[in-house]
Amino acid sequence: MNLVPNSAAEAIYSLRQYQFIVNSSKALDYLEAQLNLYQLLALYQHFFPLEWATSQTSLYLPIDASTTKAVSLENHHSPRELEFITLVYTHLFPMSMSFWAVESAHEERLQAIPITSMGMDWQIEEGIENLRIGWKLLIPFSKEGRYWLNDVELEGSEWFNGEFESHQIYYKDIHAPDKIDNKRLRRLCCELTTPLQFLPLALQLLDHETKNIWLDESPDEMNYGLYASSLPWSKSSINLLHRKWKQASRILDAAYCLIEWLEADLNTHAQLLLQLWTRALKRV
Amino acid sequence: MTTSTTNKRLVIYEGQQHWLPDAIALDDQLLRDAFTPLCAELANAEIERKEGEPIRIIKKPGRKGTSPLESLLTTPEEVNPAIQMCYQVRQHQMLTGIDWRNAEQWAGQIEEAIAAGTVFTQAVNHSLKALTFCTPTSGGIPEGF
Numbered sequence: 001m002n003l004v005p006n007s008a009a010e011a012i013y014s015l016r017q018y019q020f021i022v023n024s025s026k027a028l029d030y031l032e033a034q035l036n037l038y039q040l041l042a043l044y045q046h047f048f049p050l051e052w053a054t055s056q057t058s059l060y061l062p063i064d065a066s067t068t069k070a071v072s073l074e075n076h077h078s079p080r081e082l083e084f085i086t087l088v089y090t091h092l093f094p095m096s097m098s099f100w101a102v103e104s105a106h107e108e109r110l111q112a113i114p115i116t117s118m119g120m121d122w123q124i125e126e127g128i129e130n131l132r133i134g135w136k137l138l139i140p141f142s143k144e145g146r147y148w149l150n151d152v153e154l155e156g157s158e159w160f161n162g163e164f165e166s167h168q169i170y171y172k173d174i175h176a177p178d179k180i181d182n183k184r185l186r187r188l189c190c191e192l193t194t195p196l197q198f199l200p201l202a203l204q205l206l207d208h209e210t211k212n213i214w215l216d217e218s219p220d221e222m223n224y225g226l227y228a229s230s231l232p233w234s235k236s237s238i239n240l241l242h243r244k245w246k247q248a249s250r251i252l253d254a255a256y257c258l259i260e261w262l263e264a265d266l267n268t269h270a271q272l273l274l275q276l277w278t279r280a281l282k283r284v
Numbered sequence: 285m286t287t288s289t290t291n292k293r294l295v296i297y298e299g300q301q302h303w304l305p306d307a308i309a310l311d312d313q314l315l316r317d318a319f320t321p322l323c324a325e326l327a328n329a330e331i332e333r334k335e336g337e338p339i340r341i342i343k344k345p346g347r348k349g350t351s352p353l354e355s356l357l358t359t360p361e362e363v364n365p366a367i368q369m370c371y372q373v374r375q376h377q378m379l380t381g382i383d384w385r386n387a388e389q390w391a392g393q394i395e396e397a398i399a400a401g402t403v404f405t406q407a408v409n410h411s412l413k414a415l416t417f418c419t420p421t422s423g424g425i426p427e428g429f
Contacts, residue, residue, distance in 0.1 A: 034394055
């Protein structure tokens with residue numbers, strides 16, 4: 001038991017514990033913050049024992065005149081907790097999310113693990129225009145893409161023809177996805193040695209049908225487009241998200257391999273894609 | 285003793301005699317309804333009918349502890365588990381600061397307290413709402429009045 005605080009920050013923290021709480025809603029708020037704090041510290045020690053053992057960062061919030069209110073203290077992570085969040089996103093979750101997650105954690109407590117979509121969010125505003133040409137080519141091959149071009153986007157087929165007529169690829173030449181025998185398509189893809197074998201995976205990405213939490217979620221308007229969903233801070237959540245991220249990385253690598261291949265020689269490879277697509281048509 | 289006259293019957297409640305029209309006196313529920321304004325507890329009164337005798341209304345003795353007041357008086361005092369845990373965590377942290385060595389145990393205990401505290405708060409709110417909407421009933425006159 002450490003009866004003498006080691007720092008002013010620790011002393012202030014201890015003194016704040018003398019504040020009396022008799023209101024049940026304030027007690028629950030306080031406990032939620034304490035739960036989050038102890039969950040993060042327990043998870044840090046479990047997942048990164050070496051980093052924990054050598055960490056020099058403070059368990060307590062730095063003394064800052066702008067954050068002297070108790071409420072604001074309870075709503076902020078200590079440097080040690082922030083260190084853990086950075087480690088999780090750097091080593092276990094998508095590293096590209098690390099900066100965003102830590103920035104959010106600086107603002108207020110992350111009561112749960114935020115999950116940002118790492119898949120293809122092409123339906124959001126201007127999303128389709130910002131896609132790489134390889135992805136744009138695949139839009140009418142996917143179910144959601146086809147629906148988008150036919151029913152959502154006015155003059156969707158004209159947009160596609162405008163993008164690809166210089167490569168002699170026309171919307172009318174692409175059979176609708178509902179006319180495709182998916183089993184047959186997968187079998188034909190398995191026989192290929194080119195990156196075209198990854199076509200079913202790339203289409204699953206566009207259709208948000210990978211069954212992977214990092215790839216299928218779409219940003220929710222309720223979260224201001226920041227993150228799609230969240231999971232509680234627990235060992236099982238972190239293990240699940242880590243496992244799913246490894247799987248998602250493999251799917252993304254394969255899909256990007258296909259995109260690179262298509263773009264390397266768009267005219268030739270698009271024709272190969274169309275031939276494969278036609279061979280996978282359902283037989284009447 | 286005459287217990288009926290033309291279209292009227294004698295009803296006795298707590299020793300007092302009441303002559304009521306047959307239309308009411310012959311029907312148990314109508315009889316209870318007629319006496320309920322005198323005492324709300326008569327809504328469940330027992331009606332005793334014996335040949336040649338007046339109708340008697342007998343107030344059912346209330347079961348012990350079933351009235352809200354008795355219930356409140358007999359219920360042991362409880363503190364919301366969330367407030368209790370809040371106090372426990374603060375007490376501990378006053379002396380030790382953040383107890384990172386036992387972080388996992390604390391997290392488990394706090395999680396349980398949040399769940400129990402939430403249920404407790406909901407129960408209190410529910411009771412408060414029920415009490416607010418409770419129909420007032422007459423009670424015994426306190427001694428000294």
